[in-house]
Amino acid sequence: MSYIVGGGFDTAAELIEDAPCGIVVTDPDGRLRYVNATLAHWLGLPPGGDAARPTLASLLTGPGRIFYDTHLAPMMRLQGFAREISCRLDTASGTPLPVLLSGVSRRDAEGRCLRHDFTVFDARERHAYEKALQQAKREADELAAIVSSSPNAILRVDAAGHVRSWNAGATRLIGRSAEEAVGQPVARIVALTDRPGWFAEEMKGAGRGAEIVFEASQPDGRELEVTMAPIGTHGLPGVSEDWSVILRDITRRKHAERRLKVILGEMRHRMKNTLGVVAGLARQTLPKPHAESFVSRLQALSAAHDALGADGAEDMSGGGTAADLRLLIDTAARTAGDPARFEIDGPAVRLTARQATSLSMALHELVTNALKYGALSCESGRVRIDYRLDEATGRLSLRWRERGGPTVVPPTRRGFGTKMIGMVLKAELGGEIDFEFAPEGFSFEVVFPTR
Amino acid sequence: MTVLERNNVKLGGLPDGPPMVFVHGFGCDQSMWREVTPAFAATRRIVTYDLTGMGGSELAAYDPRRHADLQAHADELIEILDALSLGEVCLVGHSIGATIALLAANRAPDRVSRLVMVSPSPAFLEDAEAGYRGGFAREEIEGLVALLDENHLGWSMQMAPTIAGQPAEDPSAVELTQSFCRTDPQIMSHFGRVTFFADRRADFEKAARPALVLHCDKDALVPMAVADWMRDRMPGATVEVLDATGHCPHMTVPETVVAAMGAHLGPA
Numbered sequence: 001m002s003y004i005v006g007g008g009f010d011t012a013a014e015l016i017e018d019a020p021c022g023i024v025v026t027d028p029d030g031r032l033r034y035v036n037a038t039l040a041h042w043l044g045l046p047p048g049g050d051a052a053r054p055t056l057a058s059l060l061t062g063p064g065r066i067f068y069d070t071h072l073a074p075m076m077r078l079q080g081f082a083r084e085i086s087c088r089l090d091t092a093s094g095t096p097l098p099v100l101l102s103g104v105s106r107r108d109a110e111g112r113c114l115r116h117d118f119t120v121f122d123a124r125e126r127h128a129y130e131k132a133l134q135q136a137k138r139e140a141d142e143l144a145a146i147v148s149s150s151p152n153a154i155l156r157v158d159a160a161g162h163v164r165s166w167n168a169g170a171t172r173l174i175g176r177s178a179e180e181a182v183g184q185p186v187a188r189i190v191a192l193t194d195r196p197g198w199f200a201e202e203m204k205g206a207g208r209g210a211e212i213v214f215e216a217s218q219p220d221g222r223e224l225e226v227t228m229a230p231i232g233t234h235g236l237p238g239v240s241e242d243w244s245v246i247l248r249d250i251t252r253r254k255h256a257e258r259r260l261k262v263i264l265g266e267m268r269h270r271m272k273n274t275l276g277v278v279a280g281l282a283r284q285t286l287p288k289p290h291a292e293s294f295v296s297r298l299q300a301l302s303a304a305h306d307a308l309g310a311d312g313a314e315d316m317s318g319g320g321t322a323a324d325l326r327l328l329i330d331t332a333a334r335t336a337g338d339p340a341r342f343e344i345d346g347p348a349v350r351l352t353a354r355q356a357t358s359l360s361m362a363l364h365e366l367v368t369n370a371l372k373y374g375a376l377s378c379e380s381g382r383v384r385i386d387y388r389l390d391e392a393t394g395r396l397s398l399r400w401r402e403r404g405g406p407t408v409v410p411p412t413r414r415g416f417g418t419k420m421i422g423m424v425l426k427a428e429l430g431g432e433i434d435f436e437f438a439p440e441g442f443s444f445e446v447v448f449p450t451r
Numbered sequence: 452m453t454v455l456e457r458n459n460v461k462l463g464g465l466p467d468g469p470p471m472v473f474v475h476g477f478g479c480d481q482s483m484w485r486e487v488t489p490a491f492a493a494t495r496r497i498v499t500y501d502l503t504g505m506g507g508s509e510l511a512a513y514d515p516r517r518h519a520d521l522q523a524h525a526d527e528l529i530e531i532l533d534a535l536s537l538g539e540v541c542l543v544g545h546s547i548g549a550t551i552a553l554l555a556a557n558r559a560p561d562r563v564s565r566l567v568m569v570s571p572s573p574a575f576l577e578d579a580e581a582g583y584r585g586g587f588a589r590e591e592i593e594g595l596v597a598l599l600d601e602n603h604l605g606w607s608m609q610m611a612p613t614i615a616g617q618p619a620e621d622p623s624a625v626e627l628t629q630s631f632c633r634t635d636p637q638i639m640s641h642f643g644r645v646t647f648f649a650d651r652r653a654d655f656e657k658a659a660r661p662a663l664v665l666h667c668d669k670d671a672l673v674p675m676a677v678a679d680w681m682r683d684r685m686p687g688a689t690v691e692v693l694d695a696t697g698h699c700p701h702m703t704v705p706e707t708v709v710a711a712m713g714a715h716l717g718p719a
Contacts, residue, residue: 029696029703055696057671062587063594065671066647067602069698070478070546077702078482086601130601 022120028105028113030055030073039120044092056118061088061096072101076116080105086123086130098127153247156231157186161199164242173249186245192216192224202228203243215250223254268305275302296335297364303331304360308353323356325349325396329385332363336376336383346387349396355450358424359398365417366400366444374442375405394451402441410437452509454534458527459507462535463488464497469719470537472498474528476546476570477646478639480506483545486705487712494719498535502548503527504638513638521547521649525554532562541716543567545701546672547646554651556660566662567712570698572673573681574650583652584676592647599640652684661687663715665708669696689715 009015016023022039026032031054035045043059053059057068064087075082081104088096103118147154153170155163163186166178174181174190181189187199195201195216206212212228227246279295286294307323326348333342351359367376375381387398411418418435421444425431431448454460461481464471471491473484481499488497502524504513517523528551532540540563544552549571556563574585576592662685666678675692682690691711693700701708 027696031696055669055671057697061594062591063596063598066587066591066595067478067598069670069672070476071602073697073699074479074483074702077699078479078485087598134600 021122022099022118024056024059024118024120026056026116026118028077028116030057030068030116032056032059033115042091042097042120042122043089056116059089061090064088064090072103076103076105077113080107086127089120098123100126152249153190153245155181155186155245155247157199157243157245159203159241159243161185161187161203163189170247173247190224190245190247191219192226193219198226199228199245202226215254221251222249223251224248225250268308271305272302293368296368297361300332300335300360300364301357303335304328304357307331307360308356322350322352325351325356325359325387328356328360328363332360332367333383335364336367336371341376341382343382343384345385346398347389349387349389349450351450355429355448358428361424362421362446365421369415369417370402370405370442373406374408375402378405381405389450394449395447396450397445397447399443399445401443405441407439408437408442452512454527454530457509457512458500458503458531460498460500460531460535462496462498464492464495466496468495469539469541470496470498470535471541471543472500472528472532472537472552474500474542474544474548474552475502475505476544476548477642480634482506483699483702484543487543487701487709490705490709490713491719495541496537498531498537500531502551502642504642505634510635510638513635513641515641518642519645521551521645521651522554522558524551525558528552528555529559529562532559538562539564541565541567543569543712544571545569546571546698547649550649550651550654553658553662554654557654557657560659563660565660565716566658567715568662568664569701569708570667570670570673571664571681572677573652573655575647575672576650578650583680584674586672586674586677587647592644595647596640596643599636599643652680655681656684656686658685658687662689663712664688664690665700665711666690666692667695667697667700668692670698672698691715 017037019036019038022042023034023036024032024039025034032049035043035049039045040047045053057065057073060068067085067087072082072085081102083102085101086098087101088098091097100121100123101118102121103116105116106114108114147167150167150169151172153173154167155170156165158164163181163184166176166181170181171177176189185199187195187197192198193216198216202212202214206228210229213225215223215225217223225248227244227248229244231242231244275298279298282294282298283291285291304323307327326344326346328351329342329344329346330339333339333344336342370376370381370383375383381402381404384401384403385398387396389396422433425433425446425448429446429448431446434445436443436445459481473481473488475481475483480501484499488499491497501508504510504518514523528542532538532555538561542552542556542563542565544550544566546569549566549568550573552566553568553571556566572585574583575587576585577583577588578585664678664681664685666673666675666681668675678690678692681688693704693707693711695704695707697703
């Protein structure tokens, strides 16, 4: 068996005409001399050519024409060839066709350029693939830039706890270079006070897929926030056994928090002292009955301040302290003498300092009223308080209902206590209030926005 | 690094002859002039160089912020004239290189005697409002920048083609890679943007030195309307229209370009 290599193959002309690629011959300056049938078909060129498209450049879209004149033409002249240049054909259908253009210049014995021969390959598939590749590369470059310029330490750690990658932020924060850190146990390179095996402990404690966040200090006194999360590959969790570990220096934040706590304690202390002084002045200057009611109101105010931040969960992010509503109600019930006479029902609700003081003052007035004229003025009386928070609207409704007391007679005029309730709840909290003087017992309702 | 090293300056021709400095355009380097310079070597001093960021220049000297203004390239050209103590210079520029030469002549008219501008364009973008037909829409220029990005993918690994009759393993074939006109892809993309978005019509209208403008009648990058604009608006300009196809007559029809330059410049 034998076959022909090179010339002497009599169907060569047919092959060129119907080749599975475009074939173009141009003058040295790019004017078209031959376009094969395949390329003419891709372009939608009429037989005999198109007078408006006399050059190879004119077969390309606008950007390709510029590229031809600024790059391709000089390359063909200077080095005699061009390889796999990506550009688009300007086709009759209007849809640009991505192609790869390769060319070689033919010269005579003296080296004078005679013509350029080009092949044109349909690159639609390759183009789509390269586009996806470029997109992926751009995204990867972007992420890499974010990681390498992050002020935080960002590490990749394998399941055995060894550092696999170490960004510039880690070098700045921990003071070890990537060369020193990579391959070393992360718990040794990033030492946390009293926690020599922190990585293994945290990893064991968490199920895969969960993010772990904790705060810890370093032996040098610096404080870190550590975030650990398993790394998914191609978005598939569990394919990789590695973890990302992000370390944030929170020394300054912790320091500021501690300072704030000290200042807050000092403020609270001074305010209580001031209220005490005011109560003392009132006792000495006002007639006794007036002094008593004034001082008890002051005490309600003071108790409200005690409730603020009493559970230790001070809300730093909100820029103020918070109090639990239940705690305020319990305090009011205690001032009534016997908390067992109160039936309280409601969820955990956090109130701002302003809401807490206003509501405490109102509760104090309600208790005082109940003791004097209402359900708490006799043995059998009871008070029921229930409240609900509408999560969707953020509106809190609180109902105070007295039963078992003396028959209620609606008052003929508004006392100071009622005025005060209106003042603090309507004006301060923007609430809607309702008093009801039913013969079987007094009741009161307030609805106000908590946010 | 000296100025001459930074811009890969090459000296040739008659050492004491009147100086001729060649400025290449976008997409290539000083090798584009190789078929023109020999014609003047016997009577003139020949200086060719690579614009900062191109060819054999110091790539690290390319500063995208500074070189966003073509004036930076023009100032570097003046630095080369200073370094070589050249005066009465004939600046020859191609395309955006011609614009750079014009900016240098406007800034240092005492150093430059005249300009030869091959296929120049003061602005490639259309400006319908001013009735200026630059030839290109903004999207086409954006498309070019995208094309430049696509075409550097293989640039570092281009293999020589098998040229008929040449053994594939021939060392000379391996050496013959696409080494011409290649540069750092990011610089290429940036300089492409700077070149094709540049609008130097105001500078062309203030040309401080007489210029010979060579325009090809079948240039896909510069429409005839632009040549007409230069004839009407550039003080001291002589516009000659060559019967030629393409944007690089100094490469495709060098003898025509040399003849036109010779006739205009006269004997040295």
